[in-house]
Amino acid sequence: MPFNHKIKKILVIGSGATVIGQGAEFDYSGAQACAILKQENIETVIINDNLASIMTEKGVANTIYIEPLNIEIVEKIIIKEKPSHIIGSMGGQTALNLLLELQNEGILGKNKVRVAGTSFESIENGEDRKKFKKLMQKIKQPVIKGDIANDVISGVKIAEEIDYPVVVRPAYTLAGTGGGYAKNEKELREILICAINISAIGQVMIEKSIKGWKEIEFEVIRDNIGNCVVVCSMENIDPVGIHTGDSIVIAPTQTLNNVEYQILRSAAIEIVNAAKINGGCNVQFAVNPKKFEYYVIEINPRISRSSALASKATGYPIAKISTKIALGYNLDEIINEVTGKTYACFEPALDYCVIKIPKWPFDKFLTAKKQLGTKMMATGEVMALSNNIESALMKAIRSLDINQHSLENDDSKTYRTQELKRKIETPDDERIFYIAELIRREYNLEKISEITGINLFFLNKIKNIVVMEEELKNYSIDNITSNLIKKYKQKGFSDKGIAEIIKCKESQISNLRIEYGIFPTYKMVDTCAGEFEAVSPYYYSTYENHNEVIITEGKRILVVGSGPTKIGQGIEFDYCSVNCVLALKKAGVQTIIINNNPATVSTDFNISDKLYFEPLTLEDVMNVVSLEKVFGVILQFGGQTSIKLATTLKKMGVNVLGTSPESIDKTENREKFDVLLENLKIKRPKGKAINTVQEGLDAAKEIIYPMLVRPSYVLGGQGMEIVYNDDELTNYLNNIFKKNNKNSVLIDKYLEGIEIEVDAVCDGDNIFVPGIMKHLNRAGVHSGDSISIYPANDISNNTKKKIIEITEKISLALNVIGMINIQFIEFENEIYVIEVNLRSSRTISYISKVTDLNVVEIATRIILGEKLKDIGFTGLFKEIELFAVKVPVFSTEKLPMVEISLGPEMRSTGETLGVGKTILEALYKGFLGAKINIPPHESIILATICDNKKEEFLDYAKRLFMLGVRFIGTIGTTTYLRNYGIEIQSVRKISEPNSNILEVIQSGVIDLIIDIPKRNNNYESDGFKIRRISAENNITILTSMDAVNYMTQVMEKNFDESDLNIFSLDEIF
């Protein structure tokens, strides 16, 4: 069946802002889907409130709405745009749930919109646990013993029937949110309360635990007439019990023999056929490692994180093919893009192995409970390909950007063997290093396998690396031979890794290696193991004999990507890298990209002329630079990951395009930066670097409290705090110096002013500022976590003028060529500069989308040598007449023991956009997009306000009270508000006898919590527990007075969703 001609106009639902469990992979799949729709000339409308996405970039579709993924808003768009069809399988769980909601509310029927791709019945067969189980029983596929519960009592009863331990999974949630393991009734009850609450339909599945079994996944594609192919098989190195998103995964399966594999493959196909999926589907199995038997765990009847990984692992573009199928095509009618000759109807054969390692945010969240389980916690992932498992593992580990170049890890050395053994019992992000250390201590491999459930096959691979590391210790730079280096390179050791072990400099090993003529050979990912000639320009390195890369004629430029998605460096940097590549292509330059993140658009091999799927270390980048003999490299779009290579690459003779590494260094080195600002007569908050507690106390006298304190050795606001007095400072410093006394602590005057942010492009002579943004949160909240508004409405023209002047001064002084980002504080009518980044920033996608400019493209043209004047961009760009807000989105509810309240350390994982005719409308929509509940007037708000903010809160309390809000408060807040005639019911704090506050929160009566803490990160405090409980129970919590201010205003405005305006990208500007 060829193209379905009934499809005239299609609405694609995106996945929304990046959260844990739903990341960049859906931008990749969405962008792929849209590419196909464009290719087929189908009028396409997109709705996605992820403003950092490529999918919402102008030109990707005919009409793009960066509007909240909310049923009322989507209905408005459907009425306005009148699509004939809708696709919901590209935008993860969010889109699928929204699609079901639209269907159930009758909105699709009313507007005659039909679903393209998998039918509703099939989605429900896959998603609804009861229906899925029934379907499996019908086709005689084994499912784990268990049953569905809608309340705690029936849950406990089920568990008693099937016997503990049990696993709990809520229905219709993403990334296993709210699920967990229970060994006994007490644990079960705790999990159940939370899980029933969090499930969209209040339903949970309670199942017999099969912890320790192998977890095997298949990515299956089924077309409209029932043809099925398995695109990729994957084996989780971590067994069942750890969410696959938190598992180290290898493709293809390694420990299954042909018979076992084929049984599972047939089962996967039978399941997908029975569920009648049209398009991609993920099927998960649990396999008993002791004796072959299996259970079907679940299916995901949509594009998923695993399908993105499988697409990159095999070169088979699942999202594209699924879209084609949704349009009516069948597998034998779709050409395999990789070969250009064969058809999509085949199963990729790999001639390499692939390892994915999750990237966890625990380096950001020191207090977090790192224990991995059935709830996903990773923010991103890295992938590595090689011809052997050891090498793929080593490449993946150095791709994580955690400064690990071998399996030897300082931290794990400090533990006694007993402790290490305990540590591997409860898996966390560093388990692989603990396992390596145990193997190093000759701990019994079988025992490790027994404790961890990790197959001996994989443990032996780890052992191979450990043995090699130990053997290498017998050598030095003087006696290491060519053969030995080659052997280590083949197994994935980096020059730096070898250097660290034999105790010499990385450059010594690199030089020696080059002298010996040992270079990587690059192999192509071609879906067919070399059987057919391929045209995909997608490569990975090995150390073998034959290099397949053909160096093309013409000017070649390498763009270095941003690596794994992490907090502080999300898909907005991939957005930048992709736009840079596209701009280079437009300019006729041959583009090469190097990156290691499988979930991104930049690692789609159709984006650049060549893709190197490699780690982003100096060595790996240099290897590509040398082989390709590039004209230059562009580093300013890949965030901190790429920009930090600038100085060294330049030293090695590489042409670093754009702003010089010397200038970059001037902004990153505090002393040089101070000198620069002083020379330019630009103010910055007073500050000092100190090395002892006494020095700190002395500095405090000069700087004066409140002060912002942070260790000098970390980036992105890690470990940053605001201190108000000597006690707090002493406390903080003692803590920091206990952990690390080699590095100094930076102390800055904390100015509680307005934060203003500017992104600009400079060509060395002139600057161009697309827009000035104001942060709605007071300084002290990380800029990435602050609501940012454009145009900055209540900033005086004089201030704007000053901001532009300062931006120009700094840009010209540093001879910036390309992007610059500056953050300012306006405090008591003075402008202070707090940070300068000579690279593309987090806000580029935001400012680009609301100004209808492609700022990255402008910057790229400047980097290539054009002048701003010649291309018609100078000064401050014309401001829009509407208002736009960027609202951060958090995933903290998924990270146990992580502080919720905002501070100088960034915590958000994504961001969403709200556009309105007024600021309040924009904010309201931003809140909708960020899933911040806006309570109705007659709602119940729990308030717990620290002493020094009570006065400020009073005004809002009065206004909310006037609206009809009923308050519940802790004793201090209650007493205070009652004095002013506000009715408030009191609850007992956790620290008080007969405390009831947590029960009140869990009971579900609270609509909103206002918790203004004096200070955060003290996880023993009442406030911390309250904030955690509310986040885990999906109750919106406001932790700053600014947020309370805007919430009050929005509530007073009393928006009705039906009155909201919607704006396509074309209508914003």
Next chain:
Amino acid sequence: MNTNPKATLSLENGMKFYGEMFGDIKNIAGEVIFTTSMLGYQESFTDPSYAKQILVMTYPNIGNYGFNFDFEESEKILLNGIIVNEKCDNSNNSLSEMNFEAYLRQNKITGLCNVDTRALVLAIREYGNLRGAICLSETPAHEIKQMIDEFDDTNVIQEISTKNKYYISRKYKDITKIGLKIAVIDLGCKKSIINEFIKRESEIVVFPFDADFQEIRDEKPDLIFVSNGPGNPKNATKTIETVNALIGKINICGICMGHQIIGLALGGDTSKLKFGHRGINHPVKNLMNNKIYITSQNHNYFISNLPKKYIDITFQSINDGTIEGICSEKFMIKSVQFHPEASPGPLDVKFIFDDFQNI
């Protein structure tokens, strides 16, 4: 530390690929071919269709789940050599009985490991299948050349086919479903094919490749099965002649080389593919209902020409359009080019064996 001796694969076109020899340490020659199958290596090694060949595994890590003697497709390994990128020394699977190296030593098969197999595969793709020799590094060039020149597999079918007729009696599991009596012409038949017949309650007589018409008829079989096998089907002249005589008289089915021999017996022709179809991911289309199946394949030759009258093409390769299956009511024939018994490979087309029951 690896102590395997250095060795080289030399191809007849002069190309050389370096590695280390393992398993049975001896120089060998053969036709160098590759399979893209990522697993089922033991089934491939023991597949008689690979007799005398040097098999290159495109998947780089071989031996991961070990070896188990239940996976054997024949009594002994008939191929001459195995080339892998990396051999796995520490396999793990609950069924594993032996490691790769030991397995090859026990079977007296030469292996070559640490080879840039992808480079080798690309060479085969470019130049087609070539003869080559795996030799220890110190082997003199003229000796290698002589080995390659002297390599000859014309009589390979004769060498591996059963010498004498034998019977496999019916395993009565369900007395109500007595299966057919099948005469198998053995050109190097895989065990799993026989097992599929046994599963269907068949009584089996296995004949050597050169069995004649009358000999077979005397057994009064319900169905003739022409098996898979190695080399060029045209070398099996006697088999072609016998099948030709049987056409239209008894139902005949065939797999792989059996299918090609049926094609030749019908007056068609076979040709050699540049480098064959070998792997477990080959899509074929059922031309009767347009359904697509992923199949296991292992063949160098294909039916390139076929009389059109009374013969239908049932399956076609999606990749290159070659004939993958034929049937003829008049001539009482059904045969397929791919391997419905899989082993290794997907189980999607096992129904072919049911089809064989009713021609």
